[in-house]
Amino acid sequence: MTMDVQTLIGAGFGGAAVGALYLGLLWMSVQALKGPRAAIAFIALAVARAALVLGALAGALALGAGAGALLTGLAGFIVIRILATRRADTGNERPTWR
Numbered sequence: 001m002t003m004d005v006q007t008l009i010g011a012g013f014g015g016a017a018v019g020a021l022y023l024g025l026l027w028m029s030v031q032a033l034k035g036p037r038a039a040i041a042f043i044a045l046a047v048a049r050a051a052l053v054l055g056a057l058a059g060a061l062a063l064g065a066g067a068g069a070l071l072t073g074l075a076g077f078i079v080i081r082i083l084a085t086r087r088a089d090t091g092n093e094r095p096t097w098r
Contacts, residue, residue, distance in 0.1 A: 011060070011069040015076030018056045022077070023084050025049045 025045050032041035060070060 012076040015073030019077035019080035
């Protein structure tokens, strides 16, 4: 079973897309903490984030993705997370990856 380059590139971009959606939902849940019914909104968006990740994993497995494609998708997810945390300037000199 060999992985072609197109499959791995697609998996990387797919993981990046899931990562961007995940971080968008995370941002929405943090913003919801300011409003009324903050706990309900935060929990609902946490469930949505979990459903997104589990659904993406189940979809990849249903499409027959192997370990290489899953790892490439995870790498795409992590790259988006690192880029987002570096873009979010905290104003102090601590590393943004922690």
